[in-house]
Amino acid sequence: MRKTTINKKDAIIQAATFLFARKGYKDTAMGELSRMTGAAEGTIFYHFKNKQEIFLTILRNLKEDILPEFERYRKTASKKTGLDMVEETVAFYLYMTKSREDLFSLLHQRYAYELAETNPECREILEAIYDCFIDIFERAIDTGQRDGSIDPAITARKSALIVFSLADSMVRFRMNNLYDVGALYKELIESCQRMLENRTGTQERQKPQATATPE
Amino acid sequence: MRKTTINKKDAIIQAATFLFARKGYKDTAMGELSRMTGAAEGTIFYHFKNKQEIFLTILRNLKEDILPEFERYRKTASKKTGLDMVEETVAFYLYMTKSREDLFSLLHQRYAYELAETNPECREILEAIYDCFIDIFERAIDTGQRDGSIDPAITARKSALIVFSLADSMVRFRMNNLYDVGALYKELIESCQRMLENRTGTQERQKPQATATPE
DNA sequence: ATAAAAACCGACTGAGCGCTCAGTCTAATC
DNA sequence: GATTAGACTGAGCGCTCAGTCGGTTTTTAT
Numbered sequence: 001m002r003k004t005t006i007n008k009k010d011a012i013i014q015a016a017t018f019l020f021a022r023k024g025y026k027d028t029a030m031g032e033l034s035r036m037t038g039a040a041e042g043t044i045f046y047h048f049k050n051k052q053e054i055f056l057t058i059l060r061n062l063k064e065d066i067l068p069e070f071e072r073y074r075k076t077a078s079k080k081t082g083l084d085m086v087e088e089t090v091a092f093y094l095y096m097t098k099s100r101e102d103l104f105s106l107l108h109q110r111y112a113y114e115l116a117e118t119n120p121e122c123r124e125i126l127e128a129i130y131d132c133f134i135d136i137f138e139r140a141i142d143t144g145q146r147d148g149s150i151d152p153a154i155t156a157r158k159s160a161l162i163v164f165s166l167a168d169s170m171v172r173f174r175m176n177n178l179y180d181v182g183a184l185y186k187e188l189i190e191s192c193q194r195m196l197e198n199r200t201g202t203q204e205r206q207k208p209q210a211t212a213t214p215e
Numbered sequence: 216m217r218k219t220t221i222n223k224k225d226a227i228i229q230a231a232t233f234l235f236a237r238k239g240y241k242d243t244a245m246g247e248l249s250r251m252t253g254a255a256e257g258t259i260f261y262h263f264k265n266k267q268e269i270f271l272t273i274l275r276n277l278k279e280d281i282l283p284e285f286e287r288y289r290k291t292a293s294k295k296t297g298l299d300m301v302e303e304t305v306a307f308y309l310y311m312t313k314s315r316e317d318l319f320s321l322l323h324q325r326y327a328y329e330l331a332e333t334n335p336e337c338r339e340i341l342e343a344i345y346d347c348f349i350d351i352f353e354r355a356i357d358t359g360q361r362d363g364s365i366d367p368a369i370t371a372r373k374s375a376l377i378v379f380s381l382a383d384s385m386v387r388f389r390m391n392n393l394y395d396v397g398a399l400y401k402e403l404i405e406s407c408q409r410m411l412e413n414r415t416g417t418q419e420r421q422k423p424q425a426t427a428t429p430e
Numbered sequence: 431a432t433a434a435a436a437a438c439c440g441a442c443t444g445a446g447c448g449c450t451c452a453g454t455c456t457a458a459t460c
Numbered sequence: 461g462a463t464t465a466g467a468c469t470g471a472g473c474g475c476t477c478a479g480t481c482g483g484t485t486t487t488t489a490t
Contacts, residue, residue, distance in 0.1 A: 042470065
């Protein structure tokens with residue numbers, strides 16, 4: 001085996017992710033980061049030109065970690081009706097945000113959006129991430145509108161924005177732990193279903209076609 | 216007329232509200248607050264024992280300003296079906312958050328929730344505010360479930376939490392201005408309606424009663 | 431007019447911060 | 461063995477910040 005010990009740079013990123021998520025960007029001191037990793041403060045600035053660069057690096061990694069995982073999910077998503085796919089996607093989103101709490105906490109930090117206003121790369125990353133999330137919802141909804149399980153009255157993209165907003169909002173409530181959101185899961189799914197489902201009678205207009213649908 | 220000039224204390228609160236909302240609690244320096252109000256730094260600490268106390272004062276005022284306004288709204292809410300009331304409430308919430316952007320921005324600050332974890336008063340205020348918001352939705356939904364316009368399948372409180380989450384999420388998107396949410400208003404209302412409406416056929420089971428319903 | 435109280439002032443303090451830099455240590459290269 | 465380059469160090473610099481303090485002005489009560 002080669003390189004069993006993590007190098008200092010990775011250790012710094014790891015610890016910074018933890019601290020930024022737990023205490024926020026501004027409240028994380030370089031001294032604490034140094035203590036936590038065993039690296040001298042100088043070492044941190046040897047690897048990163050400043051504190052902001054650490055945040056950006058984490059954001060870059062987040063994008064490169066999470067987006068493929070979402071893409072992979074989208075490809076393996078089972079071939080039920082579009083409406084079922086939406087429900088599944090909500091569930092997947094809730095699961096991902098729970099299992100990667102630290103990373104998603106960064107996306108909810110005010111600092112990220114402040115930075116995005118002056119730093120184009122930051123803005124691009126954030127937009128790419130949200131576009132990916134919303135795209136998955138949109139595709140599911142679009143599928144549903146084609147197979148007749150979802151009402152076509154509202155644009156797929158707009159519905160996607162609304163469903164995503166709802167899911168993300170629940171995540172936020174969970175993180176701020178003002179209300180117990182865990183008990184709301186079943187109702188959340190049911191609400192999404194009611195919001196979207198087609199009830200015009202022309203329900204089964206077009207079953208998922210056997211012939212592979214072109215990309 | 217007496218006391219046309221605002222006293223320094225009120226000026227400080229006003230400026231602090233503006234700055235905390237605009238730049239966040241941590242990024243607002245007492246020096247800036249001093250410059251903006253014309254009050255010396257010493258004066259600020261004469262009126263408030265520390266920075267946190269300023270934040271708490273604003274939060275207290277927010278509660279005492281906003282809650283009565285919501286209560287007033289609830290009482291004057293027109294006597295349509297419960298479903299209509301929910302839509303109206305969503306609209307009212309969006310309107311209020313827009314016209315009082317600074318205050319509501321405070322409610323979306325991470326600092327508020329950090330403080331709530333150590334300071335019981337802060338936690339009480341936050342809970343009271345959110346309870347008030349959600350209560351209004353809950354009462355509207357409950358009314359709807361009684362008059363048959365809203366499906367009784369989901370508890371009024373749980374539906375209220377979901378609808379409120381959705382509305383609040385839109386507000387957040389608007390503030391972070393990543394996506395243009397203004398164009399989504401119509402669809403938001405429609406989605407809420409679809410989510411809640413009763414479609415079991417027993418729709419008009421019970422019209423709003425002429426006799427005053429007891430509190 | 432006078433005294434007491436309340437409001438106000440701004441220079442100052444000390445702690446904490448992000449970041450620098452002169453220099454050490456390690457391991458590969460010649 | 462000498463040279464070199466990259467990884468690493470930690471004391472310390474310049475600066476910002478919340479909060480203090482001794483003193484002055486303004487208001488109120490007598």
